[in-house]
Amino acid sequence: MSVTYAHAPGFVAGDRPKIVTSRFEFADSYTLERYLATDGYKGLRAALSRPANEIHDDVKNATVLGRGGAGFPAGTKWGLTPQQVWPRYLVVNGDESEPGTYKDRLLMERDPHQLIEGCLIASYAAGLSQCFLYIRGEMALAQERVATALNEAYAAGYIGKNILGSNFSIDIILHWGAGAYVVGEETALIESLEGNRGMPRLKPPFFPAANGLYGQPTIVNNVETLANLPWLMCNGVAAYTAVGTKTSPGTRMVAVSGHVKRPGVFEIINGTTTFRDLIFGEEFCGGIKDDNKLKAFVPGGGSAPWFTPDQLDLPFEASQVGPAGSMLGSGAVMVMDETTDIPAAALTLTHFYAHESCGKCTPCREGGTWLERILRRIVDGSGTDADLQQLLEVGAMICPGDFPHAANEKLGLKAVPFPYKMTTICFVGPSAFAPVHSALTLFRSEFEARVTKRVTIPVTAVGVSS
Numbered sequence: 001m002s003v004t005y006a007h008a009p010g011f012v013a014g015d016r017p018k019i020v021t022s023r024f025e026f027a028d029s030y031t032l033e034r035y036l037a038t039d040g041y042k043g044l045r046a047a048l049s050r051p052a053n054e055i056h057d058d059v060k061n062a063t064v065l066g067r068g069g070a071g072f073p074a075g076t077k078w079g080l081t082p083q084q085v086w087p088r089y090l091v092v093n094g095d096e097s098e099p100g101t102y103k104d105r106l107l108m109e110r111d112p113h114q115l116i117e118g119c120l121i122a123s124y125a126a127g128l129s130q131c132f133l134y135i136r137g138e139m140a141l142a143q144e145r146v147a148t149a150l151n152e153a154y155a156a157g158y159i160g161k162n163i164l165g166s167n168f169s170i171d172i173i174l175h176w177g178a179g180a181y182v183v184g185e186e187t188a189l190i191e192s193l194e195g196n197r198g199m200p201r202l203k204p205p206f207f208p209a210a211n212g213l214y215g216q217p218t219i220v221n222n223v224e225t226l227a228n229l230p231w232l233m234c235n236g237v238a239a240y241t242a243v244g245t246k247t248s249p250g251t252r253m254v255a256v257s258g259h260v261k262r263p264g265v266f267e268i269i270n271g272t273t274t275f276r277d278l279i280f281g282e283e284f285c286g287g288i289k290d291d292n293k294l295k296a297f298v299p300g301g302g303s304a305p306w307f308t309p310d311q312l313d314l315p316f317e318a319s320q321v322g323p324a325g326s327m328l329g330s331g332a333v334m335v336m337d338e339t340t341d342i343p344a345a346a347l348t349l350t351h352f353y354a355h356e357s358c359g360k361c362t363p364c365r366e367g368g369t370w371l372e373r374i375l376r377r378i379v380d381g382s383g384t385d386a387d388l389q390q391l392l393e394v395g396a397m398i399c400p401g402d403f404p405h406a407a408n409e410k411l412g413l414k415a416v417p418f419p420y421k422m423t424t425i426c427f428v429g430p431s432a433f434a435p436v437h438s439a440l441t442l443f444r445s446e447f448e449a450r451v452t453k454r455v456t457i458p459v460t461a462v463g464v465s466s
Contacts, residue, residue, distance in 0.1 A: 017243060017251070018251075018267060019228060019231045019240075019243075019250060019251045019267070020107065020111075020114065020224060020227045020228060020231070020251065020253060020267060021110075021111075021253065021265075021267045022038065023035070023038055023110065023111050023114070024106070024110050024111070026038075029110050029111055030109065030110060030111065030112055030113075030145045030148075030149065031152075032113060032149065032152040032153070032156060035111075035113040035114070039230075039234060040113055040114070040117065040230075041113075041117055041158055041230075042230075042233075042234050043117055043121060043229065043230035043231065043232070043233030043234045044117050044120050044121055044124075044158065044163075044164070044230070044233070045164060046233045046234060047121045047124055047125065047233050048124065048163065048164055048166045048168060052124055052125050052126075052127060053125075055121065055124065055125035055233070056075060056078060056079070056125040056126060057075075058075075058232065058233075058236075058237050059074055059075035059078070059122075059125060059229070059232070060073065060075030060076060060079070061075075061237050061241075062075075062232055062237045062240045062241055062249060062250075063075075063241070063246075063247070063248075063249050064225065064228055064229070064232065064240075064249075064250065065225075065248060065249075065250075065270075066221065066222055066225050067222045067223075067224035067225045067228075067252060067253070067331060068093055068184075068221075068222030068224075068225065068330065069098075069222075069300075069301070069327075069329050069330050071318050071328065074122075074221060074225050077209065077219060077221075078122070078125065078126040078219055080207075080209035080210070081126070081209050081210070081217040081219065082210060082217055085216070085217050086129060086216075087129035087130060087216055088126075088127065088128050088129055088216055088217040088218065088219075089128060089129060089130050089131070089132060089212065089213045089214075089216060089217070089218045089219070090119060090122055090123050090126070090128045090130070090131040090132070090218075090219050090221065091131075091132045091134060091186070091189065091190065091193065091208075091212070091213060091218055091219070091220045091221075092115070092119060092131065092132065092133040092134060092220075092221060092222075092223060092226060093134060093184065093186065093189055093220055093221065093222050093223070094108060094133060094134055094135040094136060094139070094142070094146075094223050095134055095135070095136045095177050095180075095183045095184045095189060096136060096139075096184070096223070096330070097136055097179075097181045097183075097184050098181075098184065098301035098302055098303065098329065098330040098332060099301065099302030099303075099332070099334075099349060099352055100255060100257050100258075100298065100301055100302055100330075100332035100333070100334045101255055101301050101330040101331060101332040102255050102265065102332075103224060103253035103254070103255045103265050103331050103332075104222065104223040104224055105136075105139050105142050106253075106265055107223050107224060107227050107253070108135065108139065108142035108145060108146050108223060109139075109141050109142050109145050110145075111227070112142075112145045112146045112148075112149035112150075113149050113152075113153065114227050114230055115133075115146070115223055115226055115227055116146075116149055116150065116153050116158070116159070116172065117158075117229070117230045118225075118226030118227050118228070118229040118230060119131045119133065119172055119226055120158065120159065120163070120170065120172075121226075121229040121230065121233060122219070122221060122226055122229060123170050124168050124170075126219055128170070128219060129170070130170060130171055130172075130173065131170060131171070131172040131173065132172075132173045132175055132193055132213065133146065133150075133172055133173065133174050133175065134175045134177060134183075134189055134192070134193060135174070135175070135176055135177065136177050136179065137176055137177040137178045137179035138179050143174070143176055146174060147174055150172060150174060153172075159171065159172055175193060177189075177192060177198075178192070178198075180192070180198045180356070180358070181352075181353075181356035181428070182198055182199070182200065182356060182357070182358045182426065182428055183198040185200045185426040185427070185428075186208055186220040187200045187201035187203070187206050187208065187212075187426075188200045188201075188358070188426065189220065190208060190212055190213050190218065190220070193213055194213065194214065197358070198358060199358045199360045200358070200360065200425045200426040201425070202425060203425075208220050224252070224253055224331070228240075228250060243269060243270070244269055244270040244271040244272060245270070245271030245272060245317065247271065247317070247318075247319060248270040248271030248316070248317050248318065248319075249270060249271070250270050251267050251268060251269055251270055252267070252268060252270045252316065252331060253265055253266070253267050253268075253331055254266055254267075254268055254278060254316070254331050254332070254333055255331060255332045255333070256278060256279070256284070256285050256332075256333045256334075256335065257332070257333075257334050257335070258297075258333075258334045258335035258336055258337075259288055259289045259292065259294075259335050259336060259337035259339075259340070260279060260285035260286070260287070260288060260289060260335050261285060261286040261287050261288070261289055262284070262285050262286045263285065264285075266278065266284050266285075268284070268316060269316075270316055270317075271315060271316060271317045272315055272316075272317075273315060273316050274312065274313050274314060274315050274316070275297065275299065275307070275311070275312045275313070275314055275316075275333065276312040276313055278316075278333060279294070279297065279312070279333070279335060280312075285335075288335070288337050289337065290337075292337040292338050292339060293309075293337060293338045294309045294312075294335065294336075294337060294338075295308075295309075295336050295337055295338045295340050295342075296308050296309075296336045296340070296342075296438075296442060296443075297333055297334060297335045297336060298332070298333065298334040298336075298435075299314075299321060299326050299327070299328065299329070299333055300321070300326060300327045300328045300329025300330060300331070300332065300333075301329040301330035301331070301332040302332075302334070302349045302352065302353075302431065302434075302435070303329065303353070303427060303430070303431035303434050304326045304327050304328075304329045304434065305325055305326040305327075305434050305437065305438045306326070306435070306438035306439070306442060307324075307326060308442060311324060316328060341446075342439050342442075342443040342446045342447075343375065343378055343379050343439060343446055343447055343450055344379050345435070345439065346375060346435040346436050346438070346439035346440075347372070347375040347376060347379050349434075349435035350368070350371050350372050350375055350432050350433075350435055350436055351372050351376075353368055353428055353429075353431045353432035354368035354369050354371065354372040354432050356428060357369075357428055357429070357432075358428070360425065361423070361424040361425055361426075361429060363397050363398045363422075363423045363424050363429050364398065364424045364428055364429030364432070367394050367395070367397050367398045367429060367432065367433070368398075368428075368429060368432035370394045371391060371394055371395065371432055371433060371436055372432075374387050374390055374391055374394070375391070375436065378447060378450050378451055379450065381450065383447075383450060383451040384451055385448075385451055385452075387451060388440065388444070388447055388448070388451065391436055391440060392437070392440070394433075395433035395436060395437055397423065398422060398423060398424065398429045398430055398432070398433050399421055399422055399423075399429075399430050399433055399437075400421055400422075400423060
């Protein structure tokens with residue numbers, strides 16, 4: 001897959017600095033030599049020269065939001081651990097596996113030392129005893145690059161005992177996953193780290209900050225979240241909050257796939273860049289492929305409810321996208337043009353989530369499979385009118401009440417913002433229904449035509465490749 005990187009190191013488009021992708025276009029960006037030549041580990045030195053509580057306060061004051069999906073402030077999360085309980089751990093969630101999402105993979109492949117420095121800063125600021133870096137099983141290059149970077153950092157004295165002559169000591173353990181989507185959920189990831197089958201834990205009592213890895217307080221942070229910390233330490237809170245909005249400062253990485261002229265990963269201004277800017281802007285995707293018309297787009301990874309062209313002017317701001325009926329999620333936008341077979345596109349996504357169910361929750365294990373079977377029957381031209389209602393009824397067993405989607409208002413229903421109401425422990429179950437509900441609500445006529453005409457069309461979803 002060809003990947004577009006957003007501009008050369010140090011490039012500033014308007015007021016858009018490169019906070020986490022500044023080294024991407026260096027061929028040797030992943031080496032310690034290049035990292036040190038571009039201000040690498042200066043943020044760590046700056047952090048270690050100050051009390052840990054001040055670094056923690058900086059992260060809180062900068063409102064560094066989590067980039068893994070929920071958007072919870074990192075500094076606030078660090079403060080949830082109980083006092084004077086040891087040991088306590090940092091777990092890095094590098095199990096990126098949401099359909100359409102590949103930003104964290106690029107960060108690990110292209111700039112692993114930035115992630116390592118972020119881990120060290122977070123561990124120092126939050127008083128953590130050990131760090132576990134969990135990388136998705138299929139990301140062979142990312143695993144290789146991070147492992148090499150860890151060896152380089154240990155040899156140079158950036159990890160281990162009395163780092164840079166300070167009293168701060170910590171080890172970072174690299175762990176490779178086995179490729180389960182559900183392990184992207186923090187408690188399932190912790191189960192996998194402990195050597196168990198990756199299945200989510202009930203909350204409460206298993207809130208990781210209080211009862212996480214090995215029963216100890218545990219902070220789980222996303223790769224991109226931690227990659228922000230070196231820049232913040234070098235440039236300060238004021239510089240960080242000067243970018244973006246008050247509630248969504250800084251930048252964020254977005255992976256765009258589907259029917260656009262220039263798919264790729266782009267670092268955008270958080271809170272102000274709109275979907276129109278991203279999809280049609282010349283410095284980003286440059287418009288729809290073959291100059292076709294936009295039909296729909298998924299704003300936050302495969303599990304996010306879909307948007308239509310009339311929502312293009314929404315900014316990347318959770319407080320606006322949520323009430324509109326979707327979420328920014330994992331930082332992935334999938335674009336579908338007018339040629340897209342909507343029922344088949346929904347089937348592609350639903351098949352993924354049904355297949356990835358860990359089986360722990362009955363509504364997900366059974367419901368996802370039934371959604372896939374019914375959708376496949378419709379796409380194959382063997383469906384009935386009753387199947388359309390059956391899809392919604394099965395979905396209601398997973399997501400009771402009004403499913404969050406702005407299009408519900410067209411049916412006289414109240415749109416409910418993220419998070420979902422659900423009958424499952426984690427979001428895999430609702431994720432199987434999200435594309436079904438969006439497709440059926442927004443493009444019901446395409447389903448009705450399929451069940452009345454009994455036309456068999458090949459099951460090939462266009463525009464939802466990851």
